[in-house]
Amino acid sequence: MNPIKQILFAFAVLALFAAAAFPQSDPNAPIRVTFLHVNDTYQFTPVEGGKRGGLARLLTLKKRAMEENPHVVFTLGGDTLSPSVETRTYKGAQMVDAWNAIGLDYSVFGNHEFDISTAELLKRIEESDFQWLGANVVYADSGKPFADLPEFVIREFEGVKIGIVGLLLPETKETSSMEDTLKVTDYCLAANLIVSRLRMVEKVDAVVGLTHLFMEQDKKAAGCADFDLILGGHEHSLLQSSAFGTPIFKMTADAREMGKFNLNFDRKTKRLMSLDWEIIAVTDEIPDAPEFAPIVAKYKDLLERLAVPVGATSVTLDALSVSNRTKETNIGNFIADAYREAVDADIGFVNGGSIRADLTYNPGPLTKRDVLSMLPFNNPIVKVEVTGAVLREIIEHSVARSAEDNEPGRFPQVSGMSFRFDASRPAGDRVLEIKVGGEPLNESKNYTIATSDFLVSRAGDGYTMFSKGKVISGAEGAPKDSDVFEAAIKAAPNATIAPKLEGRIIREN
Numbered sequence: 001m002n003p004i005k006q007i008l009f010a011f012a013v014l015a016l017f018a019a020a021a022f023p024q025s026d027p028n029a030p031i032r033v034t035f036l037h038v039n040d041t042y043q044f045t046p047v048e049g050g051k052r053g054g055l056a057r058l059l060t061l062k063k064r065a066m067e068e069n070p071h072v073v074f075t076l077g078g079d080t081l082s083p084s085v086e087t088r089t090y091k092g093a094q095m096v097d098a099w100n101a102i103g104l105d106y107s108v109f110g111n112h113e114f115d116i117s118t119a120e121l122l123k124r125i126e127e128s129d130f131q132w133l134g135a136n137v138v139y140a141d142s143g144k145p146f147a148d149l150p151e152f153v154i155r156e157f158e159g160v161k162i163g164i165v166g167l168l169l170p171e172t173k174e175t176s177s178m179e180d181t182l183k184v185t186d187y188c189l190a191a192n193l194i195v196s197r198l199r200m201v202e203k204v205d206a207v208v209g210l211t212h213l214f215m216e217q218d219k220k221a222a223g224c225a226d227f228d229l230i231l232g233g234h235e236h237s238l239l240q241s242s243a244f245g246t247p248i249f250k251m252t253a254d255a256r257e258m259g260k261f262n263l264n265f266d267r268k269t270k271r272l273m274s275l276d277w278e279i280i281a282v283t284d285e286i287p288d289a290p291e292f293a294p295i296v297a298k299y300k301d302l303l304e305r306l307a308v309p310v311g312a313t314s315v316t317l318d319a320l321s322v323s324n325r326t327k328e329t330n331i332g333n334f335i336a337d338a339y340r341e342a343v344d345a346d347i348g349f350v351n352g353g354s355i356r357a358d359l360t361y362n363p364g365p366l367t368k369r370d371v372l373s374m375l376p377f378n379n380p381i382v383k384v385e386v387t388g389a390v391l392r393e394i395i396e397h398s399v400a401r402s403a404e405d406n407e408p409g410r411f412p413q414v415s416g417m418s419f420r421f422d423a424s425r426p427a428g429d430r431v432l433e434i435k436v437g438g439e440p441l442n443e444s445k446n447y448t449i450a451t452s453d454f455l456v457s458r459a460g461d462g463y464t465m466f467s468k469g470k471v472i473s474g475a476e477g478a479p480k481d482s483d484v485f486e487a488a489i490k491a492a493p494n495a496t497i498a499p500k501l502e503g504r505i506i507r508e509n
């Protein structure tokens with residue numbers, strides 16, 4: 001190419017770029033607003049051995065999206081301040097730092113935001129450069145919105161007005177440590193009132209629901225109010241549904257994917273004409289944004305301490321939430337055994353929802369982070385004595401949501417006992433057989449159970465029946481779940497564990 005042609009070619013390329021970068025220059029082009037969405041993101045570093053997630057990569061994706069279209073809204077579908085290894089030290093401040101660096105716009109509260117104290121949560125809200133939402137989270141006494149948060153926000157792009165409403169899971173009280181000063185009101189009623197107001201009074205052109213609900217509830221919410229799009233969270237599954245004409249999306253967890261949603265509005269009428277979306281895998285092929293480096297530097301010491309090895313596994317450990325909440329798992333057996341031995345009880349009992357990480361661990365070394373990722377809550381392990389009749393109630397309760405929910409957190413992992421159940425039978429009458437120490441359950445006999453204090457003194461996951469028992473050793477001075485777990489790994493031959501499935505839990509239907 002001669003020099004003059006080269007220059008002309010360069011101009012042509014520049015003109016093409018300009019057209020791509022500024023599509024609004026076409027007077028008939030729709031006004032496009034891009035929502036970027038992730039949910040249930042507990043750590044800013046990548047997961048799966050560095051292969052997936054990582055907020056430094058997310059920032060790169062956001063910058064790319066902004067080059068295509070400057071009208072970007074970045075949303076988080078809740079569950080980020082807890083649980084995680086880092087939160088034991090920083091109470092979620094590390095995630096607020098990370099989201100501030102990303103330039104997050106809005107987050108709805110997830111149930112796990114209420115694992116930390118209300119006082120700590122108020123500090124996190126103060127530190128956040130982004131807006132927290134949760135229209136149905138109120139003070140129990142006054143009914144006023146928690147933390148004086150707005151019930152909705154409105155964003156305007158070239159005259160297009162979009163209302164955004166946050167809604168939180170009604171089960172938050174049972175699945176977190178939400179204090180009694182707070183209350184979660186009916187999400188359907190809240191959605192109905194607020195969205196009507198957005199449409200009739202505020203005259204918005206579109207409404208986006210930013211939710212932390214179960215999919216069934218999201219579907220119901222779509223019938224309660226006139227949403228154009230619902231971006232959710234909570235399940236840790238990639239879900240794409242539609243109800244009452246409203247599309248509903250959720251990513252898995254830990255920013256393994258980012259949802260990208262283009263809302264296309266008619267330039268004249270401002271009417272929402274169409275929606276395009278793409279689920280983008282966040283992988284190690286996406287470079288880290290250099291702007292994120294100060295966050296990694298700030299938490300370097302802790303990140304290094306978490307990398308310390310504590311032992312190894314010679315088998316693949318199944319710490320997936322969906323496994324631990326639906327069936328017997330090898331890691332569930334190992335943890336339940338460790339609890340039982342730690343306080344010398346007949347039975348070890350672990351609610352599947354307390355086993356986190358949501359990963360499988362391949363054979364190889366286990367680090368401090370791995371231990372704390374699987375058991376991040378720092379729960380004391382207590383010993384309670386109950387009658388066989390109460391033990392039966394506990395086991396019935398443990399499977400009472402097994403047909404109703406995809407991942408009921410109450411589902412148990414057990415040690416020193418086994419049971420068989422049929423999830424197609426009515427809740428409360430599902431358990432077909434229970435054995436303790438190989439013997440059939442004797443309803444009038446007493447049994448001791450090692451379990452988390454969360455279930456005993458706080459009736460976590462609805463386990464109110466533990467209060468009928470007698471506490472033999474309480475939370476005061478009790479060993480902590482992750483310490484018990486770590487000690488059990490170290491006590492294994494060569495500090496290498498190899499737990500297996502043993503038919504402790506048999507599911508029929």
Ligand SMILES: [Zn+2]
Nearest residue numbers: 079110111234
């Ligand atoms: Zn959740």
